[in-house]
Amino acid sequence: MRVFEYIRVDSVDAAVGMVGSDPGAQYLAGGTTQIDLMLKDGVIEASRLVDITRLPLRGITRQGDSVVVGALTTMEELAAHLLVRERLPFIRDALLAGASPQLRNMATIGGNLLQRTRCRYFRDPAVPACNKRLPGTGCAAISGVARMHAILGASDHCIALHASDLCVPLTALDALVRTQGTGGERSVPLTEFFMLPSDRPDVENVLTHGELITAVEIPLLPASSRSTYLKVRDRSSYEFALTSAAVSLVLDHGRISQPRIALGGVGTVPWRARGAEQVLTGGTPSRHLFREAAEASIINPFTVPGTAFKVELAKRTIVRALEEAST
């Protein structure tokens, strides 16, 4: 581990200026990914950590038909909020299905989007081949033991999974990511925020150096909608997803409208299942229709022997989530 400076700033402008002008500087918020990878695993380095935890980016406010969540709001705080309980129940379910209470008290919503993959080869500096950690060195996971890896959006270059639960319903809802950088502020749809690994697995999102997530804007579900977050995992609690599905829909005289579906545990990025949404729109709930939607969700999976089981498991997860949401 390299030595590093620790600095606390008292304004967003100062934080952005400080990190934006120093290639060796990084933001520090909840630290649950960063301290781990920096101090314990030795996978990432920074010469300066700029602690943003006391900046006024914490809190949840309603703006029209959206809820705006400050980037430093913790997972526990968002899960506990009345508006989330009532109008975004699958967000609450996804939050409480992730990590542990201790980690959820530390981890922030902005940081949740930026959490690094759990791929064991990425997290072990003794492994020489990792295109995400050392571009151009190959991918040890493809020929090694793999299980908690992606089957969608994956390539010969990388099969590392985006492990967030929260990002699955956020992706289904078309949440927006608000940022501030040295060039000003912008708002990016979450569905365009993450980058597929392609041939540059080290580039994970559209943020430029020093660009800070300030808030996440989440559209509220229609009051009449039903939603489910279903997470399938090896242990009943405190475990990452093998597969998961976030589903919301409105039943209008027995017909499905406004279906929104996203998948976790399968993608190199949180995965929107627009094919399934097309199949479902206007349809009448039935196992047959749900299976058809599931088939339309998992197109051209990239599997290795350890992840092949996820193709069928993901489809069954979608079917069950749709059954739960529609009954």
Added chain:
Amino acid sequence: MTTVEPTTKGSGVALTASPRVNLTMRVNDHRVELNVATYQTLVRVLREELELTGTKIGCDQGACGACTVLLDGRRVLSCLTLAAQCDGREVTTIEGLGSGNSLHLLQKAFIERDALQCGYCTPGQIMSAVALISEGRAGTDADIREFMSGNICRCGAYPNIVAAIRDVARPAGDSR
């Protein structure tokens, strides 16, 4: 906040000393002032600087919960918290609950229910249980299991841990 002290080694090459930070925090209702290396985690400072060795280092990687303490009343993992981040904050460790003949109800319940074997995870279990009860999440045994899942016990004392927490949270004793 950060002091970087240049030092000169024998070679005459100026090196940068490990950066340090000053911090003031309240630990178990006592004010402490420290100067620590930026990379020091809260658990290391508690154990090695303040000699509060009740808080344990298990995985040292945020997975096991042995290092659980309360930071401003909320349970967190002290192995993934930089000490520098606790400046101005209030920390409660197992020593802050009780010791000797003056034990916290949960400490007594863990003894009465034999909720441990080796005891290494116990301080973290108890700190987490204190938070669990104040969060209002001990209503059923299933809730206790779910919201204690961040604390691993390799001896497998889970049934007795659940019983001890139930005794304190629901003295009527119904095991729902």
